[in-house]
Amino acid sequence: MRKTSKWLLALMLVLLLALAACGGGSDNESSEDKGDNGSEDNKSTEANEDGIFHIDDFNMTASNNGEELENGSLTYGIVSDTVLEGTFNFNFYSGNPDYEVIAWFDEPLFDSDASYTYTQDGAATWEVDDTGKVYTLQIKDGVNWHDGEPVTAEDWEFVHYVIGHPDYDGIRYGSDFENIEGMKEYHDGETDTISGIKVIDDKTLQITFKEGGPSLITGGIWPYALPKHVFGDMDVKEMEESDAVRKNPIGMGPYKVESIVPGESVVLKRNEDYWRGTPALEEVTVKVVSPSTVVQELKTGGVDMVNSFPTDQFLDNANMSNVEFLGSIDNAYTYIGFKLGKWDAEEGQVEVDPNAKMADVNLRRAMWYAVDNNAVGDNFYNGLRWNATSLIIPFFPEYHNPDIETPTHDPDEANRILDEAGYEDVDGDGFRETPDGEKLVINFASMSGGDTAEPLAQYYIQSWGAVGLNVQLVDGRLLEFNSFYDRIKEDDPEIDIFQGAWGTGTDVNPAGIFAGNSNANYPRWTNEENDQLLAEGSSMKAMDTEYRKEVYDKWQQLMVDNIPLFPTLYRAKIVPVNNRVTNYTLDPESDLQRYQIGVTEEKAEAAE
Incomplete structure (x- = not known):
């Protein structure tokens, strides 16, 4: 037996023995003053005696208040076990690694406040009429693309014609876009124009929605433009693979793309024409860092910071001397999804299959x-x-409703449910057959990445096996990130269940992953009540927070009753920041912007 196999077996055994005894974390807050910063107390990030941390124990903002270098450089790491896909445009990308690159050179036209509501402080402002359906959007003067061309209302209009086009193959089109007057008719090829979008002048765009509501100003109005002077002569189906996305991406953000090493890294230079002011850094290098080497990269100063530190490695590195670990509750969760139908591309709808293997x-x-x-x-x-x-x-x-009763670990209850539903071990092999007496093998897709990926997948398989369910990894192995999502999106018939993750963005509206007309609804499940509640939750009546909470309480219960997927883990976001870095924050209430991130020393500090 190989050493890695022995380690895995030992880890699984320890975990299984610990299941009944493990509890939650505990708080270890300290009230020491932060010194020059003084804005908040220091917090201890020491674990309790069981080695358990708690997210409330972390600061959200880097404490370095030194004077930034005028021409400093910074290296930003993207922790990933796969290469960059290289889709460097907000309107086409699908994976978070690409997003982490894009966010340095492009940005939304709207800023948001601590409740993730669009403000008037970004590159554009908004006004709404008395009906709550007609929005007038105004781009500020001095907001330019990296090639010097101004960002115009036509660019903002143009992106709607791209995402709404029948040939658009990305994941952005969904209920938010279909809420625009005339969008569905355009998407279905019935008309060449979108009646609800009108360019008033070079800087002003007007959009008329079918329904108003709170989601429009927390993400429902698409905040990303697309330069028409660059993409206007391309066929929509060719845009995602074009040089303007893959080799020479363009944005309106604080840094410009200088060079790309495909799959590996991107070098960006200061955008002197940035509308907010001169960015603090002269150069930013964004590169992929393997989960297996991220600690070494941080310790040696090979990267100043990474997008998110692997939490499974934090315990052994919590006292790294050259970085400050920041933390916050992440706007993401992991889940186990069940394949319950297919995507009907022609109709633009989920098609639920009542005979799917996991339909019960x-x-x-x-x-x-x-x-x-x-x-x-x-x-x-x-x-x-x-x-x-x-x-x-x-x-x-x-x-978020913490009081809704959801299934928690209870193997006896799992066995009782399966027994009553007719899943029995007919042939005595230790695994249950279907109620019809047929062999039941459940094919499980899970992604590679980090030291825990394999043992975690094996834990789930072993837990299901303990109640008599024969669950096996698709292809007998973990799947690489891009391959995993390609097969999920294509409704690969070899996949019955999958372990995924979902970043919610800053809009509470869950329609993006659960609406019946969303291509990102990967379980391929919906019903009439689901679509009705999602519509009510983003309606004008939902401008009343209490009403919206009532709707989402019902929706949360509906999902517990139907279980197209179940959430597994909420997540902390842990970000290590080199001691030379200034003005970096995870705090949504902070006014700090990305262009203000700086460094106080020429080289990243190395660990002692």
């Missing part, structure tokens, strides 16, 4: 009861991920 909600509910996500959070992530319940996450405290 009793089977899905038993699989939820079979796993212990509290133990997973403590044993794999030292408390920096924790048991998830509702599909509206704690990142949205106004709408």
Whole structure:
């Protein structure tokens, strides 16, 4: 037996023995003053005696207040076990690694406040009429693309014609776009124009929506323009693979793309014409860092910071001397999804298959009861991920309902449900057959990445096996990130269930992943009540927070009742920042912007 196999077996055994005993984390706050910063107290990031951390123990803003170098450079790491896909445009990308590059050279036209509502402080402002349906959007003077051309209302109009086009193959088109008057008719090829979008002048765009509501100003109005003078002569189906996306991407943000090493890194230079002012850094290098080498890169100063530190490695590195670990609740969660239908591209709708292998909600509910996500959070992530319940996450405290009763670890209950539903071990091989007596093998897709990926997948498989379900990895192995999502999106018939992750963005509206007309609805499930509640949650009546909370309480319960997927873990976002870095924050209430990030020393500090 190989050494790695022995290690895996030992880890699994330790985990299984610990399941019944593990609990939550504890707070270890300190009230020491932060010195020159003085804006908040220092917090201790020491674990309790069980090695468990708590997200409340972390600061959100870097404490270095030194004077920034005028021509400093910074290296930013993207922790990933796969290469950059290289889709460097907000309107076409699908994976977070590409987003991490784009965010340095492009940006939304709207800024948002601490509640993630569009403000008037960004590159554009907004006004709405008395009906709540007609929005007038005004781009500020001096906002230019990197080639010097002004960002115009036509650019903002143009992106709607691209994303709404029948040949658009990205994941952005969905209920938010279909809420625009005339968009569905355009998307269906019935007309060449979108009646609800009108260019008033060079800087002013007017959009008329079918329904108003709070989601429009928390993400429902698409805030990303697309330069028409660059993409206007291209066919929509060719845009994503064009040089303007892959080799020479253009934006309106604080840095310009200087060079790209495909799959590996991007070098960016200061945009002297940036509308907010001169960026603090002369150069930024963004590069992929493997989870297996991220600690070494940080210790040696090979990177100044990374987008998110692997929480499974935090315990052993919490005292790294040359970085400050910042933390916040992440706007993302992991989940187990069930393939319950297919995507009908012609109709633009989810098509639920009543005969899908996982169609029985009793089977899905038993699989939820079979796993212990509290133990997973403590044993794999030292408390920096924790048991998830509702599909509206704690990142949205106004709408997250912690009181909804959801399945928690109870193998006896899982066995009872399966027995009553007719899943029995007919042939005595230790695994249950279907109620019809047919062999039941559940094919499970899970992504590679980090030291915990394999043992975590094996833990879930073993937990389901403990209640008599024969679950096997698709192709007998973990899938690489891009391959995983390609197969999920294409509804690969070899996949019955999958372990995924979803970044919610800053809009609580869950329609992006759950609406029946969303291509990102990967379980391929919906019903009439689901679509009705999602519509009510983004309606004008939902401008009343209490009404919206009532709607989302019902929706959260609906998802517990139907279980197209179940959440596994809520997540902490942990970001290590080199001691020379200034003006970096995870705090949504902070006024700090990306262009203000700077450095106080020429070289990154190395660990002692």
